[in-house]
Amino acid sequence: MIHRNIQLFTAAVILVMSAAVMAAPQIGEPAPDFSVVDTKGKVHSLSDYAGKTVVLEWTNHECPFVAKHYGAGNMQDQQRTARNDHDVVWLSVISSKPGAQGHISPQRSDELTAERDAYPNAVLIDESGEMGHAYDARVTPHMYIIDADGILRYMGGIDSIPSADQDDIPEATQYVMVALDEMAAGEAVSQTTTRPYGCTVKY
Amino acid sequence: MRKLGFVFSMSIMPLLVLAEPLAEPGPVQRPHIEVELVSEVEHVQPGEPFRVGLRMLPDAHWHTYWKNPGDSGLTTEMEWTLPEGAGASGIAWPYPERVPMGHLVNYGYGGEHLLPVTITPPEDLAPGEEFPIAVAAEWLVCEEICIPGDAELSMTLPVRAGAAPKNDSVADLFARADERRPEIVDWPARFDTSGGQLAVQVESDELPTDAEWTVFVGAENIVDHARPAETAQLEGVLQAGQPLSPYLGEIPDAMPVVFVDDRTGRAFEVTATPGSLQSTGAAAASAGPTEPPIGWGLALLLALAGGVLLNLMPCVFPVLSIKAMSFVAGAGQDQRAHGLAYTAGVVLSFAVLAGVLLALRAGGEAIGWGFQLQSPWVVGVLAYVLFALGLSLSGLFAFGNRLMGAGQQLTEREGVSGSFFTGVLACIVASPCTAPFMGTALGAAVLMPWPTAMSIFLALGFGLALPMLVLSFSPALARRLPKPGPWMETFKQLMAFPLYLAVVWLLWVLGRQVGADGLAAVLGGMVVLAFVLWLGGRKSRGATMNSIRHVALALGAVAAVAALGAGVRMQQSPGDVENAWWEDYSAARLAELRGDPERAVLVNMTADWCITCKVNEGVALNTDAVREALEAHEVVYMKGDWTRRDEAITAYLSEFGRNGVPLYVLYPHDGGEPTVLPQVLSPGLVVGAIESL
CATH class of the missing domain: 2.60.40.1250 (Thiol:disulfide interchange protein DsbD, N-terminal domain)
Structure with missing residues (x-):
């Protein structure tokens, strides 16, 4: 009995209380609304796009994982396929806070879009990180698909091989493309949640 | 890559x-x-x-x-x-x-x-x-x-x-x-991912017992790494629970988990396989209502050992060390009679206490050991007694003064009866320490037939008396004690401090029972007590001054007792709890809920002085995971507070063969047989139990 008491004290001492929970949005639930200004000064809200599928792409141009997909043209291809074939609204989001790595001016952002031949509908500048936190965006790139009813259908990585090596892209499953195809075919998304890999978002 | x-x-x-x-x-x-x-x-x-x-x-x-x-x-x-x-x-x-x-x-x-x-x-x-x-x-x-x-x-x-x-x-x-x-070990290990939690259970007698664990799950994309694993360990079973990642990937058939003991830097890697966690602890064995959890021989031995250890408790050691010094002072003479008388005093007092307890139980009173500490009166009086003893050791007043308590006066008496009453005093001052320290062994004792139960209490008393008895029978040992001298006065004064600490502990218990107002009244009473003792120890000149002093003494004594009385009656109202998301236990409400097929019930019997209870509530029951599971499965959470004596709860405990807390019982929706949960909980375990309803 004495032994047991000692062990219970041990148990008491070693306990670590759980940290505050940062809730991620839930697949199958309404996606969090947002209201964020883009590089042209226009405000975008999720509710503006009711009836359309929306893809969110968290980005940071200096991140080697982002550079992998833009450098190989993979991200641009996906943007074009999504917008042209699936009538998707593609929003790139920069959540780096002012002063942090990856924070850029609207002008620089537009230059980057032009230089890289990127094709998003808009690039949102989420300086406060409010939108990023609402979606629990962890890394760049971090991808989300919201359907026409505002329901979250996919969240996770851009593809299935977490690396910074462009050579891996052809072998990897491109999750966003797969999900958009499935949604277009009226099927359930087979992989709704995957590991988002990349650089941490610089809130 | x-x-x-x-x-x-x-x-x-x-x-x-x-x-x-x-x-x-x-x-x-x-x-x-x-x-x-x-x-x-x-x-x-x-x-x-x-x-x-x-x-x-x-x-x-x-x-x-x-x-x-x-x-x-x-x-x-x-x-x-x-x-x-x-x-x-x-x-x-x-x-x-x-x-x-x-x-x-x-x-x-x-x-x-x-x-x-x-x-x-x-x-x-x-x-x-x-x-x-x-x-x-x-x-x-x-x-x-x-x-x-x-x-x-x-x-x-x-x-x-x-x-x-x-x-x-x-x-x-x-x-x-x-x-x-990490040392690669083949200890049996299971994991479970139900309830939004990765729960891992490892069984081995080689687990270090006083470890501080850091847990690293070796598979990617399983847990939410920002929320560290909680661990709980009991008798060769180690459990860890960590929230699952929102991006949970494929769950492997073999989960490598590294446990690092931060105290020693030793690390172990187990390979856990999927499977539900085993219930652990005495509770899982679901003892019949009258079957004690441990055997008589073992209980007897534990009681004896526990008694010996009691000598070192802060409430007992100062009193006994003073007695030991009297042996030192009387070295050379035969001390055996003193030793025997002291032993008789201790054992008889324990017999009386145990007799009262057993008689009350036999008469249908639903009380368990530790019942003394459920009464604010007893706690308050013990605090007064220990405080007074401490003051006398500090030298505020002298031992043996006419105005002191009877026990004190008697213990100072020269001769054998003095030793007997020291024994009685030892039993009294030991009682606040017995409850938390020996609670489980004594809980077992109370469930046994009365002659067996009595023998266990006597063993405890004998254990308490044993060191002094040995000292009195062995002049050689007594001679090895330090020679008498001025150091004895310093030592006596030093010994006051453990007593003050014991008083603090009692006041904390009292504070939980009577709240800040009641505690303030009792503390005021203690100041008056100190004043009375100081005044009583002084000599005054002239008949007038002496009369005034006696009146002041009488008034002071009355005030001290009145303050105690006022304080202990201020019981804290149960309504103080903010935002209670549980219901208070009541047998009627439980019966009503069990009749409702929509509702399951989780009963938690707890007490403020029960460390296990507090730990389980902190790491498991009060977590979001458990709260969400309770809500999702329409489980009503009922909490019974045994901090103060509560007959309904005592009766409930005995239904499950228990004489103490914690006790966790989960009733299914269909009115079927309840499940008793282990005494050490993890969120995953509780959530798992709720989900398997």
């Missing part, structure tokens, strides 16, 4: 390796990191495995990553090119550090570190040959930003017969990697 996990290959054409121009020997600089292929030995012995390793030296504050890199890192990978017939093991990963990155947590390494790999060369190597080793390494090195890196590294070792000498320049590196290398 082609694929997750570790890859190695063997070249079919070893000569090609030598021709490879990219492979570099020696340290290589890459952005923010230096890497080098090193060997533990200076030459290769045919057929004899040896170790090489990738030495990594990131810049200050930069990190590379473990096999599970955490929320956003990437694991370091190596692809080996070796002579034909040679093989390379996987990386013997040292356990990592938690590396917070913003709101995420990665598992990795900072500073110079080594990832060792064992190479097994073929038997048919001939001395004089060369043994080329090449590795293509890929890693991610991060500070605030991350930079992927890779290098082709090589070295060539000569092949020689005979044991290879160690390479001194890297011995320290290998030693440091080994220090952090």
